[in-house]
Amino acid sequence: STGQFCSYEDAANVMREWNKALKGGNSAPILLRISNAIFNAMFAAEPSTRALFNRVNVDDMHSGEFHAHSLRVVNALDNLINKLHNADTLTEMLAHLANQHNVRDGVRHHYFHVMRDIIYGSLGSLLDSYNEDAWRNCLFGIFRGIAKSLPD
Numbered sequence: 001s002t003g004q005f006c007s008y009e010d011a012a013n014v015m016r017e018w019n020k021a022l023k024g025g026n027s028a029p030i031l032l033r034i035s036n037a038i039f040n041a042m043f044a045a046e047p048s049t050r051a052l053f054n055r056v057n058v059d060d061m062h063s064g065e066f067h068a069h070s071l072r073v074v075n076a077l078d079n080l081i082n083k084l085h086n087a088d089t090l091t092e093m094l095a096h097l098a099n100q101h102n103v104r105d106g107v108r109h110h111y112f113h114v115m116r117d118i119i120y121g122s123l124g125s126l127l128d129s130y131n132e133d134a135w136r137n138c139l140f141g142i143f144r145g146i147a148k149s150l151p152d
Ligand code: HEM
Pocket: 049, 052, 053, 055, 056, 069, 072, 073, 074, 076, 077, 097, 100, 101, 104, 107, 108, 111, 112, 115, 143, 146
């Protein structure tokens, strides 16, 4: 298939680099570590985002509720990344995630730019190998797909 989100080769690199970090069976602790790093950095960069996660007990980021939330987010990211060669499926998944975010008061398009830049800046130390250009090319459409109809 032809990559609608990014080139076939960029998508292959992104999936390989991502999946390599999760190899070895028990991926939940690795996903949680990635998720915690991303959320902590986002709350530091944009403190107003923290209260959006009160329902999932953000006050205790080690709580079961916040871990469960973190796993929902990073599992979703994992599923999206692994559909980079299936543009139709990926488009449907993004539409569903866009709806789930559109209904949440206070979620802004801008926050997705903040999170995106955090992810670009942190994957280099979270992954064994990191082809930043490929990630930028492929994640652009993923973030846009979720955030495009959110208020600025
Ligand atoms: C690639 C980026 C992201 C992915 C894959 C993602 C994924 C998800 C998923 C799967 C859920 C659970 C949906 C549900 O069960 O209703 C969720 C909830 C949520 N997301 Fe995101 N998200 C992303 C970025 C963001 C950003 C940047 C923000 C805003 C700062 C945000 C704010 C929220 C909020 C407020 C909830 C609801 C939390 C709750 O359950 O109370 N998300 N997200």
